[in-house]
Amino acid sequence: MIEIFGISSQALFGQLLIGLINGAFYAMLSLGLAVIFGMLNIINFCHGALYMIGAFVAWMLLNWLGIGYWWALLISPIITGALGVVIERLFLQRLRDLDHLYGLLLTFGLALILEGVFRQNFGASGLPYRIPPELTGGTNLGFMFLPNYRAWVIVLSLFVCLGTWFAIEYTRLGSYLRAATENPALVQAFGVNVSRMITLTYGFGVALAAIAGVLAAPIYQVSPLMGSNIIIVVFAVVVIGGMGSILGSIVTGFGLGIAEGLTKVFYPEASSTVIFVIMAIVLLIRPSGLFGKGA
C-alpha cells in the first residue's frame, strides 16, 4: 500500500472518484443554470426540483411501465424538458418585462410545490434504482477499483457538457443563441423567433437537469429531497465559475467536486463548507467569478 502524507492511496483515489462523480453532477446542473441564466437572466431556483423529477420519471418508467434505464435516459429528459417548456410558457414568459428577481421568486415557489407534492406522495426516504445490468461490476485499475457505472457517469457527463459547449460556441444555432443573449431585439429583427428560442432554451436547461437526475438515480437514492440537497452547492459553484459562463460552469463543477473530495481525505470536518469558503475567497479576489465577465 502506497501512502501519501500518511493517507493510503486507496482512500485518496476513492475520495477523488467520489469527488469526480459529484463534480460531474455539479457541472451538469450548473451548466443548465448557466444556459438558462444566459438567455433568461434568471436563476432557476427549481433546477434542483427538476433534477429530482428527472430521477423520479426514470423510477416511474421502470416501476410502473417496466421501461429500463437506457430508454429512461432518453425519455425522462424529454418529459421533464416538456414540463420546463410549460413552466416557461405559463409563468416565466409573463414575467419577462419585470425585475428578474420575480423570476427567482417564482421558480422558488415552483420548487416548493414540486418538492411538496413528491414528498407527500413518496415520503422523505429514498427509493432504490438498480444499476442497469450492462454497467454492473467494475474494473481493477491496479491502484484502485473503478465501478463501471461510475465511469459511465463521468464519461457521459463530460460528453454532455462538452457537447453543449461545442453546440453553443461553434454551431449556427449556438451563434443565434449568443446573439440573442447580447441583443434580443436585433436578432428578432433578423427574423429569428426569439421568444420561442427563450422557451426552448429553458426546456433544454431543464432537460440537462433531468439527464443528471437519471444518471444520479442508481448512485444516490431517488428521493424528493435529492434536489434541494445539491442545488445550493450548485449555486455556489455558479457564483465561483462566474454566472452565465458555459465553460466556466463545466470546469468549476468538476474542479470543485474534486476539491471537495480531497478535503474529505485531508480535513473531513470542512468537506461540506469547503466550496463556500472557496466562494468567499473567489468573491474577494474576483467578484465576478473565475470565468465571469463582470457583474
Place this chain on the structure above:
Amino acid sequence: MSAHAGTTASSSAAAPLSWKPFAVLAIFLIIGPSLIYPVFLMKALCFALFACAFNILLGFTGLLSFGHAAFLGMASYVSAHAAKVWGLTPELAILFGTAIAMVLGLVIGMLTIRSRGIYFSNITLAFAQMVFFFCLQAKFTGGEDGIQSVARGRLFGLISLQSDMVMYAFVAVIFFLSFLLIYRIIHSPFGQVLRAVRENEARATSLGYKVEHYKLAAFVLSATLVGLAGAVKALVFQLASLTDVSWQMSGEVVLMTLLGGVGTIFGPAVGALVIVSMENYLAELGSWVTVIQGVIFVLCVMFFRRGIVGTLMDLWSKRNAH
C-alpha cells in the same frame, strides 16, 4: 425591486409621520393575548419582526437577500447558549445574540454588498448555507438536536419570565419598540437615501451619496434586527434548532414579505401573521403546507405583486382620489 416603484409607495413615503397605526398596534398587542394563545402570538411577533427587518433591505433598499436565516438562526443559537450554559440574564443573552448577528451581518455584508440583483441573492444564499453547515458541525449548537430546554431566566435578575403572560409582555414591548425604530429609520433622511438607491442607484451615486456605505448600513441594520427576532425566539420557545438557520427559512421570510406587501411598513408583519397561522392551523396536512406556500408564492408573483397591505393601500388611495 424597481418594479415596486408604484405611485403609492412614493406617496406614502412623503406622508407625514403618523401615530395612528401605532395606536392600533398597541391596542392589538394589549388585547391580543386575551383572544389568542400567547405562545402562538409570541411566535407571530418574532416572525413579524423578522419579516419587517428583512423588508428594510428588500422593500426599502431593493436588495433581495436569500440568506437572512443565517442571522436569525445564529442569534438564536448564541442567545440560547448564553442563557443556558453561561447563565446570562435574558436581556443580556438577547443583547449578546443580537450583537453577534450584527457582526455576522457586517462580515457577510462587506463580502456581498458590491454585487447586484440576482448575484446578490445567490451569494447571500451561499453564505447562509455556510453558516448552516457551521451550525450543523459546531460543538455548542448541539447538531441535529439543537439547544433544548433553555431557561427563560429572570429579567434583570428580578422578574421571572417563566409564565407565558410575563414573557408575552416582554416580547410585545421589544416588538413595539423595534417596530417604532424601523418606522423611524424608514422615515429618516437615511431612509430617503435608501429609497433613492432602490429607485435609481446611478442617480444616487451622482448626487454624491456613497451608495455602498448606505447599502451596507441597511444590511447590518436589517441583520441586527433579524438577530433580535431570533434571539427572542430562542427564549420564547426555549429552543434553538437548525430550522431557523436553514435556507427554507430564508425563503419563508421572502414569502411573508411578498404576501404582506414589499415596501410597505406593516405589510411584512401581516404576511408573517398569515403564514404563521397557516402553518399552525394546517400542520396536520403535512407536506401540503409546503405546496400551499409554493402556490401562494406563485400567485403573489404572478398576480398580486403589491401584497395584502399594498393592495389595500392602493384601494384606499383610489377611494380617496374620487
